[in-house]
Amino acid sequence: xxxxxxxxxxxxxxxxxxxxxxxxxxxxxxxxxxxxxxxxxxxxxxxxxxxxxxxxxxxxxxxxxxxxxxxxxxxxxxxxxxxxxxxxxxxxxxxxxxxxxxxxxxxxxxxxxxxxxxxxxxxxxxxxxxxxxxxxxxxxxxxxxxxxxxxxxxxxxxxxxxxxxxxxxxxxxxxxxxxxxxxxxxxxxxxxxxxxxxxxxxxxxxxxxxxxxxxxxxxxxxxxxxxxxxxxxxxxxxxxxxxxxxxxxxxxxxxxxxxxxxxx
Amino acid sequence: xxxxxxxxxxxxxxxxxxxxxxxxxxxxxxxxxxxxxxxxxxxxxxxxxxxxxxxxxxxxxxxxxxxxxxxxxxxxxxxxxxxxxxxxxxxxxxxxxxxxxxxxxxxxxxxxxxxxxxxxxxxxxxxxxxxxxxxxxxxxxxxxxxxxxxxxxxxxxxxxxxxxxxxxxxxxxxxxxxxxxxxxxxxxxxxxxxxxxxxxxxxxxxxxxxxxxxxxxxxxxxxxxxxxxxxxxxxxxxxxxxxxxxxxxxxxxxxxxxxxxxxxxxxxxxxxxxxxxxxxxxxxxxxxxxxxxxxxxxxxxxxxxxxxxxxxxxxxxxxxxxxxxxxxxxxxxxxxxxxxxxxxxxxxxxxxxxxxxxxxxxxxxxxxxxxxxxxxxxxxxxxxxxxx
Numbered sequence: 001x002x003x004x005x006x007x008x009x010x011x012x013x014x015x016x017x018x019x020x021x022x023x024x025x026x027x028x029x030x031x032x033x034x035x036x037x038x039x040x041x042x043x044x045x046x047x048x049x050x051x052x053x054x055x056x057x058x059x060x061x062x063x064x065x066x067x068x069x070x071x072x073x074x075x076x077x078x079x080x081x082x083x084x085x086x087x088x089x090x091x092x093x094x095x096x097x098x099x100x101x102x103x104x105x106x107x108x109x110x111x112x113x114x115x116x117x118x119x120x121x122x123x124x125x126x127x128x129x130x131x132x133x134x135x136x137x138x139x140x141x142x143x144x145x146x147x148x149x150x151x152x153x154x155x156x157x158x159x160x161x162x163x164x165x166x167x168x169x170x171x172x173x174x175x176x177x178x179x180x181x182x183x184x185x186x187x188x189x190x191x192x193x194x195x196x197x198x199x200x201x202x203x204x205x206x207x208x209x210x211x212x213x214x215x216x217x218x219x220x221x222x223x224x225x226x227x228x229x230x231x232x233x234x235x236x237x238x239x240x241x242x243x244x245x246x247x248x249x250x251x252x253x254x255x256x257x258x259x260x261x262x263x264x
Numbered sequence: 265x266x267x268x269x270x271x272x273x274x275x276x277x278x279x280x281x282x283x284x285x286x287x288x289x290x291x292x293x294x295x296x297x298x299x300x301x302x303x304x305x306x307x308x309x310x311x312x313x314x315x316x317x318x319x320x321x322x323x324x325x326x327x328x329x330x331x332x333x334x335x336x337x338x339x340x341x342x343x344x345x346x347x348x349x350x351x352x353x354x355x356x357x358x359x360x361x362x363x364x365x366x367x368x369x370x371x372x373x374x375x376x377x378x379x380x381x382x383x384x385x386x387x388x389x390x391x392x393x394x395x396x397x398x399x400x401x402x403x404x405x406x407x408x409x410x411x412x413x414x415x416x417x418x419x420x421x422x423x424x425x426x427x428x429x430x431x432x433x434x435x436x437x438x439x440x441x442x443x444x445x446x447x448x449x450x451x452x453x454x455x456x457x458x459x460x461x462x463x464x465x466x467x468x469x470x471x472x473x474x475x476x477x478x479x480x481x482x483x484x485x486x487x488x489x490x491x492x493x494x495x496x497x498x499x500x501x502x503x504x505x506x507x508x509x510x511x512x513x514x515x516x517x518x519x520x521x522x523x524x525x526x527x528x529x530x531x532x533x534x535x536x537x538x539x540x541x542x543x544x545x546x547x548x549x550x551x552x553x554x555x556x557x558x559x560x561x562x563x564x565x566x567x568x569x570x571x572x573x574x575x576x577x578x579x580x581x582x583x584x585x586x587x588x589x590x591x592x593x594x595x596x597x598x599x600x601x602x603x604x605x606x607x608x609x610x611x612x613x614x615x616x617x618x619x620x621x622x623x624x625x626x627x628x629x630x631x632x633x634x635x636x637x638x639x640x641x642x643x644x645x646x647x648x649x650x651x652x
Contacts, residue, residue, distance in 0.1 A: 025322050027493075028586040050545035055479060055493030055584075057543060105521070159522065214323050 009128030020207025152184035161188025174200035197230025274467035277474035278303030284618035310580030335616035352427035355420030364410035447483035
């Protein structure tokens with residue numbers, strides 16, 4: 001069961017780690033980090049890349065055989081996001097879109113009203129919509145209801161590295177989800193990623209935690225292991241938390257060390 | 265019938281890198297031709313001209329740091345030599361750089377940079393916000409701290425280009441003012457190029473120094489084609505009226521909520537504000553968003569800029585390489601050398617590039633400082649790019 005693929009619309013992925021490219025110090029480091037991460041799907045901001053340009057980040061993804069997930073980063077209205085998604089579909093020939101509609105530059109938090117509007121329009125238009133959303137269980141449900149192929153709640157603001165600030169909301173979202181739940185934004189280090197998977201996320205999306213690390217390639221490998229470890233732990237079922245100790249060694253049939261009595 | 269021309273060295277591209285290569289080669293007695301429709305143009309017409317080896321330090325770029333420092337150290341003599349020879353000033357200012365932070369997040373980022381600088385043995389001093397503002401009173405009151413780097417200087421790249429052009433002319437470099445259309449390869453050896461006007465330019469060695477266009481020259485075999493891509497940068501120029509002078513007395517830069525902005529004040533009152541970094545192919549349009557972001561961040565850093573005339577908006581293309589470092593020296597194709605891929609550091613690396621290229625053209629060997637930047641480091645990657 002640990003080998004189940006992550007299914008997003010028609011897409012089936014063995015790796016549950018989705019990468020972003022923003023903040024990479026160089027294309028060379030990015031290429032090695034993506035390879036180390038084992039990712040099969042990587043998101044690219046369509047407003048910052050020209051798909052027809054050679055030698056850019058898209059060429060790197062092509063060379064590595066990684067599927068491109070266009071995103072609508074930098075859009076503040078549903079109208080801009082829909083337009084950007086359509087241009088991306090035309091340029092890249094993919095129905096996949098990571099939908100981002102943010103409210104302001106300071107927090108980069110999603111604007112829930114615009115997001116839902118854009119999601120509805122794009123689903124109607126035949127897109128496989130993966131929305132970057134708040135960690136709001138109600139909004140997550142509404143996004144599913146309009147036909148999104150996954151929901152991607154933030155653990156904390158983009159690039160903050162603050163991890164999952166409200167694990168309880170993640171549990172609520174996962175419990176009610178009929179589509180994959182993917183942590184998007186906030187992961188700072190491997191334990192954040194493992195926690196997301198332990199909480200029942202189907203995958204993790206991250207960029208800054210790797211690209212802005214001192215050693216991006218090493219951190220990418222750490223993230224790959226963290227996704228796998230967290231997923232296995234979720235499937236294995238963790239032990240209940242207890243207030244007092246519970247000895248891990250058996251208390252019966254052990255060697256007698258009482259010097260007053262012989263051991264046989 | 266198309267004309268032809270023969271020389272020891274043919275330099276394709278007359279930007280500052282091509283010009284410095286041609287000048288240094290001619291100084292060593294090599295007959296040199298530069299092919300470029302507009303010599304002295306290119307990215308140098310847009311660049312701000314920061315010589316920022318220390319403040320532009322990044323993790324994983326310590327090898328490049330060595331080359332950057334070597335070139336920065338050459339600048340005083342290089343500028344003096346060019347000025348003496350041509351009468352052109354370069355606007356070389358040893359005024360230093362102040363990198364500041366405006367909030368706690370950016371301050372933490374700057375602290376990390378400071379630690380990396382110290383670990384790399386570089387001179388850089390941490391200042392409190394108040395100390396920063398004593399140095400530069402026009403800075404916003406909210407400045408939380410900064411790094412004073414007196415060793416990061418500036419020049420005016422437009423003057424540099426003009427001076428190099430004059431130096432080339434006085435050294436006898438011949439200019440063929442046309443586009444290079446195709447590299448000429450005869451029997452596994454590069455022997456020249458054909459210009460758009462049909463002229464055949466032949467030479468003992470060909471140096472491809474065409475900046476962001478270096479990856480596009482026809483006739484270059486795939487396995488030696490430099491992996492160079494254009495990275496667009498939008499740059500603004502403001503003017504400081506005399507009544508406000510000096511306004512800023514050194515280069516001021518910051519990371520404002522993750523995006524880089526710098527203000528470079530020239531002696532003549534020009535104030536350069538840059539720069540965006542965009543992977544948009546060959547597009548060089550100036551966009552509302554680009555200008556807005558630069559002015560927004562610059563205004564947050566130095567609120568008084570709103571009073572200054574905005575005199576120019578322009579976009580140029582940095583020649584980006586996969587590891588952000590230049591490609592210098594011989595390629596696997598006999599007779600073809602590269603001097604390209606200087607990315608953010610073309611102006612800074614001009615002196616050391618000229619010296620390294622002159623040495624490799626005369627002796628066949630790169631100097632030690634340039635050896636890690638051989639184009640051959642990408643050859644394995646280029647070969648594995650072939651579709652399976």
